[in-house]
Amino acid sequence: MAKQGKISAVIPAWCEAESLGRVVAAVRKYVQEVIVVDDGSGDQTAAVARAAGAVVIRHLVNRGQGAALETGRRLALRRGADVIVHFDADDQFCAAEIPSVCLPIMAGEADIVFGSRFLGKPANIPWMKKMLLIPLAHLVNLLLFGRTLSDPQCGFRALSRRTAQAIVISQDGMAHCSEIIGLAFGGRWRIKEVAVTVHYHHYGQKFSGGVKIFSDLIKARLFNG
Amino acid sequence: MGQQAIALLFILFFITRLILQKRRGALSGPAFVFWLSFWLIAGLLVVFIRSIDRIVSAAGFSSSGINVLLYLAVAWLFYLSVKLNIKISVLDKNITILTRALSERRGPDEPKPDL
Numbered sequence: 001m002a003k004q005g006k007i008s009a010v011i012p013a014w015c016e017a018e019s020l021g022r023v024v025a026a027v028r029k030y031v032q033e034v035i036v037v038d039d040g041s042g043d044q045t046a047a048v049a050r051a052a053g054a055v056v057i058r059h060l061v062n063r064g065q066g067a068a069l070e071t072g073r074r075l076a077l078r079r080g081a082d083v084i085v086h087f088d089a090d091d092q093f094c095a096a097e098i099p100s101v102c103l104p105i106m107a108g109e110a111d112i113v114f115g116s117r118f119l120g121k122p123a124n125i126p127w128m129k130k131m132l133l134i135p136l137a138h139l140v141n142l143l144l145f146g147r148t149l150s151d152p153q154c155g156f157r158a159l160s161r162r163t164a165q166a167i168v169i170s171q172d173g174m175a176h177c178s179e180i181i182g183l184a185f186g187g188r189w190r191i192k193e194v195a196v197t198v199h200y201h202h203y204g205q206k207f208s209g210g211v212k213i214f215s216d217l218i219k220a221r222l223f224n225g
Numbered sequence: 226m227g228q229q230a231i232a233l234l235f236i237l238f239f240i241t242r243l244i245l246q247k248r249r250g251a252l253s254g255p256a257f258v259f260w261l262s263f264w265l266i267a268g269l270l271v272v273f274i275r276s277i278d279r280i281v282s283a284a285g286f287s288s289s290g291i292n293v294l295l296y297l298a299v300a301w302l303f304y305l306s307v308k309l310n311i312k313i314s315v316l317d318k319n320i321t322i323l324t325r326a327l328s329e330r331r332g333p334d335e336p337k338p339d340l
Binding site: 050071 | 317318320324327329336
């Protein structure tokens with residue numbers, strides 16, 4: 001039996017004025033509130049998001065996607081979110097899939113739901129990402145957390161309020177994907193994966209980005225305990 | 226002997242640069258003392274390189290004194306690099322904390338009402 005609750009989407013955005021209006025308008029149809037964290041953009045990102053109907057909180061300087069998600073998590077919890085959805089600003093995900101990602105939480109079957117680009121839905125993932133970066137991310141997750149998911153780097157996920165209260169994101173950059181997976185397994189939360197569609201409009205994370213993620217995770221493990 | 230003289234000339238050059246920078250006010254007192262001590266110790270090691278050779282040999286190392294000094298210098302550089310890395314990580318985290326605190330103090334902008 002699905003329960004009712006406030007669903008808040010958190011969208012971290014840096015210089016995404018071009019696509020953000022479309023994304024916010026699409027996401028608003030499926031959630032009660034859209035929170036855009038403008039991560040120190042130099043363009044009209046904040047104005048576009050606000051005009052499209054989002055609550056906007058702004059970082060004065062760019063701190064990275066993980067830092068923006070953490071700011072969004074805190075704001076969403078303060079504003080009474082029962083479910084928090086993480087969604088990308090670059091129009092690569094399909095907003096119509098938000099209900100299916102939230103459903104396991106609303107039905108009480110899961111605490112955290114990860115979107116997966118590898119469970120059968122259309123995904124035009126670049127070859128280099130599919131054959132090199134994703135397998136490497138699997139390896140890193142296995143080495144550091146002993147577990148991985150079918151998609152170790154998907155930015156589309158949903159967390160119940162209780163899970164969001166416990167999962168504090170400390171990785172400011174792109175390593176937050178692996179960090180959240182590690183914390184979800186470590187906290188013994190009920191995890192579910194749901195197939196999502198992805199349409200890449202640009203390449204996104206490069207190989208050097210993958211190396212940076214690995215080094216950030218290692219640094220956190222060595223220096224932060 | 227010639228190599229020692231060249232090394233000492235280099236050290237002398239760096240010490241004069243150091244004094245000039247101090248006079249211009251580009252270096253703080255503690256930084257000046259640290260770098261002056263550093264170059265003076267380097268000078269002493271160069272002057273007494275033969276004695277260091279003997280000490281290193283007596284300690285059972287097959288390398289010459291200058292090699293051992295180079296190994297130690299590389300190890301020291303690695304240590305400094307790690308220390309610097311940790312410091313930058315901490316600064317980075319603190320900048321994020323400050324940025325977030327400023328954002329939260331300012332508060333979010335509510336959406337524009339639908340027309």
